[in-house]
Amino acid sequence: MNQECRLYLITPPIIDDIEAFTHALKEALDGGDVACLQIRLKSREGVSAPDDHIVEIGRRIIPIAQEKGVAVLINDRPDLAKKLKADGVHIGQEDASIQEARQILGEDAIVGVTCHDSRHLALEAGEGGADYVAFGAFYPTQTKDPKSKAEIDTLTWWQQFIELPCVAIGGITVENANPIIEAGADFIAVSSGVWNYEGGPKKAVSELNKLMHSRG
Secondary structure, eight states: OOSOOEEEEEOOSOOSOHHHHHHHHHHHHTTSOOOEEEEOOBOTTSOBOOHHHHHHHHHHHHHHHHHTTOEEEEESOHHHHHHHTOSEEEEOTTSOOHHHHHHHHOTTSEEEEEOTTOHHHHHHHHHTTOSEEEEEOSSOOSSOOOSOOOOTHHHHHHHHHOOSOEEEESSOOTTTHHHHHHHTOSEEEESHHHHTOTTOHHHHHHHHHHHHHTOO
16 A cells, blocks of 8 residues: 555544643644544533534634644534534534535535445445545544444455545554554544643654655
8 A cells, every 4th residue: 555644633522621722733733744633522422512612612723723734524513514614524324414414515515424334334425425434443442432343454445446535533543553554544533542642742643644654
């Protein structure tokens, strides 16, 4: 595999201190290439933060990311993505459809779809007009109780036969990212592996970029 792999950041599931997180985000974005930031404010049990909290945080951090050339997506909510002038939305299997998201956000918005461990769901998402599909979880994760355990060879199969970009998600850290990168993920989605990294967010992003750039 020699295609480029890039970092897809996901916010912590709970942000109580907006100032502290804004600082952490700036640090992370100074650490190296970041393709995307998904604002996902949802408890481990799947309970979303109140809309006004999502909007407050979005208004603070979206300009910071976009000024760095980072695309910002809102988890689940195309309506809030439109309100916040985000670049798109990431939807799960139980959320708004791709078509509904397009109706709200327009054809130029990014729409990504969670496909768990299912190649069938991913192919359906691609046929439905998704801009990327997300497979996972690949490892145990601190941010949610995953519905499925994805196999790494799914990434290799997808890369061999399908042009649509794939995102690997779920428990990825500096220490365990390399097999995912080598298997063919176009993007690796990381949350706690960056925000809780012992060396800090900037160091985590730097180390992940080193791993991605060494693929060849």
